[in-house]
Amino acid sequence: MKEMFIDYSYIVYVLPAVLFAMWTSAHVNSTFRRYSTQYSMRNVTGYDAARRVLDANGLYHVRIERVNGSLTDHYDPRSNVIRLSDSVYSxxxxxxxxxxxHEAGHAIQYAQHYIPIRLRNAIIPITNLGSKLAMPLILIGLLFAGTGSSMGMLAYVGVACFGFSTLFQLFTLPTEFDASRRAIRAIETCGILSSDEIYGSKKVLTAAALTYVAALAVSLMQLLRLLNIVNRRNNN
Known part of the structure; x- marks a missing residue:
């Protein structure tokens, strides 16, 4: 019987990070469900909260729309619109x-030209191109690595291309943490929630932030795995 192929490099490098990502995804959903039953004594809706935070920072022109789904909330800088999901809007x-x-915090970041978000946006075109070129270049480089030609260096170029996605995740991390920090500060200063109620918002935003930590971990471990594979192939 032919021995089953097992990719040990994936198990060693990537699988732990993937399992962590799966846990963070489940954790943010369970935390959101838990605090979805803790209601504001002031009867403030998600829409009201976002509007108050925006107006307090002079962003009267930023619109708020409703979007289908759960936790599909996001800020669209191109149309200057915050889209809140069914589970948040009302x-x-x-x-x-x-x-x-938190989404209002992102709008404030754009308005104030927050440096990490500007850097993240600046590398989006390179990241998109790199994600398309990375695997083809790595595969071609690995295929010709044993020929003695410089074609094997293409694999390293492919790894570098993949590295842009890791860099994107790295810039995303401070952006998300800062948006949450701005959110909690605004909730306090605008009097949206009482001091006892803010705890629920903090728990949800902390759980959400962990998903971005996990995304960076998966990307970084995948980068290290690819680099290890290319090094072993070129050294053989």
Whole structure:
């Protein structure tokens, strides 16, 4: 019987990070569900919270729209619109208010030209191109690595291309943490939630931030795995 092929490099490098990512995804969903039942005593909705945060920072021109789904909330800088999901837009829970204020935090970042988000946006075209070229270049480089030609260097170029996606995740991390920090500060200063209720929003935003830590970990471990594979192939 032919021995089954097992990619040990994936198990060693990537699998732990993937398992961590799966846990963070489940954790953010369970945390959001938990604090979706803790309602604001002031009866503030997600829409109200985002509007108050925006107006407090002079961003009266930023619109807020409703979008289908759960936790599909995002800020679109191209159209200057915050889109809040069904589970956030009209809900008065501390979870919904935290998420809405977080998206308003992103709008504030763009308005104030927050450096990490500008750097992240600047490398988006390179990241998109690199993601398309990375695997073809690595495969071609590995295929010709044993021929003694310089074609084997293409694999390293492919790894470098993949590295741009890791760099993108790296710039995303401070952006998300800063948006959450702005959200909590705005919730406090605008009097949206009481001091006891803010705890729920903090828990939801902390759980959400972990998903971005996990995304960076997966990308970084995949980068190290590819580099290890290319090194072993070129040294043989």
């Amino acid at each position: 809900q008065t829970s501390t979870a919904a208010i935290g998420v809405a204020a």
